[in-house]
Amino acid sequence: MSLTIKVHLATQFNDLNIIQYQTNRHNRRKFTNYDLKIRPRPIYSSSPLTVYRPKMNVDSVRSSVIKSSLIEPDGGLVVDLVVPKSERELKTVEAESMPRVNLTNIDLEWVHVISEGWASPLKGFMRENEYLQSLHFNCLKTKDGSIVNMSLPIVLAIDDETKERIGSSTNVGLVGPGGDLIGILRSIEIYKHNKEERIARTWGTTAPGLPYVDEVITPAGNWLIGGDLEVLKPIKYNDGLDHYRLSPQQLRNEFDRRQADAVFAFQLRNPVHNGHALLMNDTRRRLLEMGFKNPILLLHPLGGFTKADDVPLDVRMEQHSKVLEDGVLDPETTIVSIFPSPMHYAGPTEVQWHAKARVNAGANFYIVGRDPAGMGHPTEKRDLYDPDHGKKVLSMAPGLEKLNILPFRVAAYDTVEKKMAFFDPSRAKEFLFISGTKMRTYAKTGENPPDGFMCPGGWKVLVNYYKSLQSEEATEQAEVLAL
């Protein structure tokens, strides 16, 4: 039986090399692509596909309401730590009497992430017990003994002075960068922030120049404070993009409303080019072929901290809009939303977080590409991570067994077909890899990328952005010269 499944999937997903699980709870194991065998003419019976489907007949369900049933959130419930309106005033008064902890912008992004349940079942910043499990095992053991994935330490640092100010208090008030009271951390625990160890175990390097380390960890205090979080009201950024920021529960509701029978998530922090689009559309086509009636794409750009040379969120959101407007992706079957997490650029460790958070938001398929969450080594001329380790580690990660992982072959510009296509090693010379740097050079110099690399509307957004950067730089340079 399981063999039949493998054969069918291999045929269906020969570009995607789907990783598949047996569903027997006591005998679960992953099949890697090495296990897959191609059968030339698959017979499409429905039975091999049931493993991917919610446990209900789609037709009978259409007349009722599907309730976020595609995949369970970690811990069984999507955590929601926003105080009900009725209690807000009372809790605010209470919080005002507590010692205060000041949040940076990135701390606030984590408050946002935790409060909406992206990190379910985590209910606040990690105490040492959770921190150590995350650091050493990339997962947490829950009270009922089950394992949930938790690869990044989600922690709040404080300095000596703040620690002293807190003294023996049990609860603290959290103050946003604007000076406003954001929330409460209860039953706190303060423990040492060994930055070197945290960095080494999270990134697998301590080389200087890691963006999140330089921005967040190095300037942070020598203590971590964990506790149970309460947020006085939903976190908003008032940047014109808040309507894109759907919480995991809102996303689950939206998938229900659209009667999705499969949700496939695509994490990105870059503009969407036609290679990405090829992959997303191809995934959808294949899910349909497999028997799903209504697979929905969650196009899910990361909205928190990114490094200085990444394209900013507002520009990316405008670019993504154009991709949908230009019809490269189908708005009917696509939800564009912002994932509020900051970016660590921690490769195989971080990709687990990216996938886990999407499980909590209701995605049961996760697309993973070459070198997810990777970057160049900050001091050596090489990739920081082996480009294949991301998908390998993700496929092994404890707590993510329930997620269907879709590793994909890299797409590149096919100079013969004049379009983005899955890279074919047998005619490698006919493919052109357009890196982020290359793309920036095109946009800056006003040169057009090869036809078919990106839809014209989306490309225009990028050209305008880089032009504005250049004129800013010119102005700055002029100012410097004038001094």
Added chain:
Amino acid sequence: MSLTIKVHLATQFNDLNIIQYQTNRHNRRKFTNYDLKIRPRPIYSSSPLTVYRPKMNVDSVRSSVIKSSLIEPDGGLVVDLVVPKSERELKTVEAESMPRVNLTNIDLEWVHVISEGWASPLKGFMRENEYLQSLHFNCLKTKDGSIVNMSLPIVLAIDDETKERIGSSTNVGLVGPGGDLIGILRSIEIYKHNKEERIARTWGTTAPGLPYVDEVITPAGNWLIGGDLEVLKPIKYNDGLDHYRLSPQQLRNEFDRRQADAVFAFQLRNPVHNGHALLMNDTRRRLLEMGFKNPILLLHPLGGFTKADDVPLDVRMEQHSKVLEDGVLDPETTIVSIFPSPMHYAGPTEVQWHAKARVNAGANFYIVGRDPAGMGHPTEKRDLYDPDHGKKVLSMAPGLEKLNILPFRVAAYDTVEKKMAFFDPSRAKEFLFISGTKMRTYAKTGENPPDGFMCPGGWKVLVNYYKSLQSEEATEQAEVLAL
């Protein structure tokens, strides 16, 4: 019921702060010492103790044979990779035709470790799949879906030239430092050895000066070779200590022979002082109080690579013998044996390996102290690890739930009672901590340590060792001056 257990254990083990588990398979969780509550006058009934006992009545068992039943080895079987005598000749001929990989002394220690099943269910040097799980999750998922602990990458490095020489061969012959054929590695896989990442994720630092890194990793090749190991004959060192080197199966047999109903392991790489002895004897006393009839101590010094300023193995073994001769430990209830693993000095990561290997050797209780497998930071004036992290991480470690972990309070010299005693913070000033450095200074200068620090016979062994070192140094210095 579980509450009763906790209360009793807390009362029994108030010096040891035992960490206890519920045995319900589907609802397993650890109780940390924070859960424990002291009840002033415990009632000793037998039922709360059954959790620690093998699933048989001890009295009825005494008349039959106990078969290594105290704790299951990881994967259910102790791995044994030594080729049967009858096949030795044939396999040797076969190995001679294979490309060769040269082993260092420390590689050979790992061959020894793997071949005897200390790392069960590992059957050879890790392939990438196992390496990545070890590095990221400190555990491996076995074929049946269960988790075993595996915190250290057990890998074999080769250089570019060797890789080229191997070419597309599937099997290689392993050649010892003396040039003799040691074994075969079959169905090999060669993958990149990213030293920086391996070091950072294993040690939580990349600071220069880590002993194992300097000795083993930095000089090693840029490739790792994994595969299934076969050893042509048992590994022997011919250093007069081989009789101390019992394999996990031999230890299990010895525990059976002695009809042990509990085995508590004590890992060490230093001479045994009376603080250690206090702790081991106290553990035995408490196990007896708990109802065990015949708890056996496995005094298990590490015999592989140690750093230059640690006391060498032969001196330690002589010192341990004296401790037993002097009656500080009871030979009737103690087994002294050598654990053949090399030392990583990787603190919380390594202590899991130390515990896991002892599970495979049949120990169901593991004593863990302050800062296990720790050392000073190689470049900063501090401990490399938080001294409490070792026991915390060990108590959380996936795959070690079946092991009873006995964290202990630190022992120090009580200057009032004039003996080693458990440190009492309420009269901290009356305690003297005698570090390794301090001990060396005593021994070198011929000064006696405080009365009751170590048995006289054991101390004499150390004094002689350090004297011999000094005369060696003097000779070397004289030779240098003579040049």
